[in-house]
Amino acid sequence: xxxxxxxxxxxxxxxxxxxxxxxxxxxxxxxxxxxxxxxxxxxxxxxxxxxxxxxxxxxxxxxxxxxxxxxxxxxxxxxxxxxxxxxxxxxxxxxxxxxxxxxxxxxxxxxxxxxxxxxxxxxxxxxxxxxxxxxxxxxxxxxxxxxxxxxxxxxxxxxxxxxxxxxxxxxxxxxxxxxxxxxxxxxxxxxxxxxxxxxxxxxxxxxxxxxxxxxxxxxxxxxxxxxxxxxxxxxxxxxxxxxxxxxxxxxxxxxxxxxxxxxxxxxxxxxxxxxxxxxxxxxxxxxxxxxxxxxxxxxxxxxxxxxxxxxxxxxxxxxxxxxxxxx
Amino acid sequence: xxxxxxxxxxxxxxxxxxxxxxxxxxxxxxxxxxxxxxxxxxxxxxxxxxxxxxxxxxxxxxxxxxxxxxxxxxxxxxxxxxxxxxxxxxxxxxxxxxxxxxxxxxxxxxxxxxxxxxxxxxxxxxxxxxxxxxxxxxxxxxxxxxxxxxxxxxxxxxxxxxxxxxxxxxxxxxxxxxxxxxxxxxxxxxxxxxxxxxxxxxxxxxxxxxxxxxxxxxxxxxxxxxxxxxxxxxxxxxxxxxxxxxxxxxxxxxxxxxxxxxxxxxxxxxxxxxxxxxxxxxxxxxxxxxxxxxxxxxxx
Numbered sequence: 241x242x243x244x245x246x247x248x249x250x251x252x253x254x255x256x257x258x259x260x261x262x263x264x265x266x267x268x269x270x271x272x273x274x275x276x277x278x279x280x281x282x283x284x285x286x287x288x289x290x291x292x293x294x295x296x297x298x299x300x301x302x303x304x305x306x307x308x309x310x311x312x313x314x315x316x317x318x319x320x321x322x323x324x325x326x327x328x329x330x331x332x333x334x335x336x337x338x339x340x341x342x343x344x345x346x347x348x349x350x351x352x353x354x355x356x357x358x359x360x361x362x363x364x365x366x367x368x369x370x371x372x373x374x375x376x377x378x379x380x381x382x383x384x385x386x387x388x389x390x391x392x393x394x395x396x397x398x399x400x401x402x403x404x405x406x407x408x409x410x411x412x413x414x415x416x417x418x419x420x421x422x423x424x425x426x427x428x429x430x431x432x433x434x435x436x437x438x439x440x441x442x443x444x445x446x447x448x449x450x451x452x453x454x455x456x457x458x459x460x461x462x463x464x465x466x467x468x469x470x471x472x473x474x475x476x477x478x479x480x481x482x483x484x485x486x487x488x489x490x491x492x493x494x495x496x497x498x499x500x501x502x503x504x505x506x507x508x509x510x511x512x513x514x515x516x517x518x519x520x521x522x523x524x525x526x527x528x529x530x531x532x533x534x535x536x537x538x539x540x541x542x543x544x545x546x547x548x549x550x551x552x553x554x555x556x557x558x559x560x561x562x563x564x565x566x567x
Numbered sequence: 568x569x570x571x572x573x574x575x576x577x578x579x580x581x582x583x584x585x586x587x588x589x590x591x592x593x594x595x596x597x598x599x600x601x602x603x604x605x606x607x608x609x610x611x612x613x614x615x616x617x618x619x620x621x622x623x624x625x626x627x628x629x630x631x632x633x634x635x636x637x638x639x640x641x642x643x644x645x646x647x648x649x650x651x652x653x654x655x656x657x658x659x660x661x662x663x664x665x666x667x668x669x670x671x672x673x674x675x676x677x678x679x680x681x682x683x684x685x686x687x688x689x690x691x692x693x694x695x696x697x698x699x700x701x702x703x704x705x706x707x708x709x710x711x712x713x714x715x716x717x718x719x720x721x722x723x724x725x726x727x728x729x730x731x732x733x734x735x736x737x738x739x740x741x742x743x744x745x746x747x748x749x750x751x752x753x754x755x756x757x758x759x760x761x762x763x764x765x766x767x768x769x770x771x772x773x774x775x776x777x778x779x780x781x782x783x784x785x786x787x788x789x790x791x792x793x794x795x796x797x798x799x800x801x802x803x804x805x806x807x808x809x810x811x812x813x814x815x816x817x818x819x820x821x822x823x824x825x826x827x828x829x830x831x832x833x834x835x836x837x838x839x840x841x842x843x844x845x846x847x848x849x850x851x852x853x854x855x856x857x858x859x860x861x862x863x864x865x866x867x
Contacts, residue, residue: 291668295668297667297668297671344850344851345850347854348850348854349854350667351598351602351604351667351809352805352850352854354604354667354671355604355801355805355846355850356846356847356850356851358801359798359801359802359842359843359846359847359850360843360847362798362843363840363843363844363847366839366840366843370836483675483679486672486675490672494668519686519687520683520687521683522679522680522682522683522686523679523680523682523683523684523686523687524683525676525679525683526675526676526677526678526679526680526681526682526683527676527680528676529672529673529675529676529679530652530673530676530677530680532672533652533656533669533672533673533676534652534655534656534673537656537659537669
């Protein structure tokens, strides 16, 4: 068993112990926070595929999240179908809308891509707020408890394992995708579009695919939200949420999966730590963004890997070189 | 009757539109010389309104003193942001990679920091208005009614635009700024301190937004969220293709008029979505803006 295998095993066992401990012993509020963080993780990983890997600055993520929430909630409310059908439908619909948006938007210069997707997100929020007959508009939509094979999921504890398994599936899919041809093509585009094009990568097609995958993730995150929440209001789907997710990705480390998860944990737990400083939150997030981009442009994960490399280099340098000894 | 309504809508639209044009200009001059989209542009507007409120309401100073002081404070804040943050981010930038992501994150961070700072003061708990710049007595222009204040807002906006135009056209510094935005490398070669020019343009843009904030405050309400007006400025800038200054001014005014007409004839709810639809449609069909020529091709 080599070192990497052992790390995976240790991580897996640790995770199972942690999850079982949380499920059995943690107060319900802790499980709520855990569910919320896992939802954010799926959102952040999706945003990072587009932003960190493919290098496309798009702001539409929260619109897809909203589409996922409303689709799953409406299917749960109006049919007796198992909740997985609703989540899948939410993910697919978000992906479909994503493709429709991506086809014109990815032709635009980076600046215009940011602006047009920003406009789309704001327009989507407007639709959630004004399509009264479907979304109940500004009154908010009540979400019935999710049903699964005859069971009804009524609290955060029951939702926990479902949310956890979806999160793990998304992480596994992302790891596989990053290693695939598609993932490498995305990274190539993120590094340099021209070089990618010259190497025979169908840049436009890969961009649209990245956009679609990112949207599907956001839609699934929306479905996860309905598992443990009983209410959705369009005001919670605004620009603030995309900035929160963006902060997680940037602080953790753009384009690195462990970094993004680290960012979600750190920033997701911050409101819990700063609960008494609610009025300071906006200022703190703003300063964190500025400081992160100033002092650790590659995020916390970037710092960690730099340190580790420096440490390894020093260890190699310290080892007496046999060639030098002979001379 | 409808004719009068349309005229009234256009007239009111001209007033707000001229202020939107000012905000859009501040975005465009920054973009032209630094390639940065300032997502904190709206917060400079908000900051201007609050700083002006402080001097007007709490110190009781007259507008004629308050506007220059507000502009100066905004200038200091804007140029400091460029010096302290953007300059360093740019300094670390490796060629070939898009600097966009870092710059957008920095300005989004600034916008949150501003909003958060204002919210710490109890003034921001309630929505407020500034005292009227001019009397709100009605003025009848044919069948159209505007207040004296509306006319003052429009005239001041136009005056500021003319001043800006004269500055860029006829002063040495203004011409150096234009040279910088056209070709930074060539500008360096002829001895223009490009770095200082970037800082200067951020200061000017911030001052411009802050003045627009003072002008728009009697129309919008002053609140920490009033920076949302930036979306109209984005739309105006996109109409002008983000580079054509005249197009941007026209864009601002057109948006003001559209907003008023939509409010009058469609529904007040639809006002909020009008600028997004404008942005999406223009970017889909004419991304170089309504006034730009063919899209420029950038060499690698």
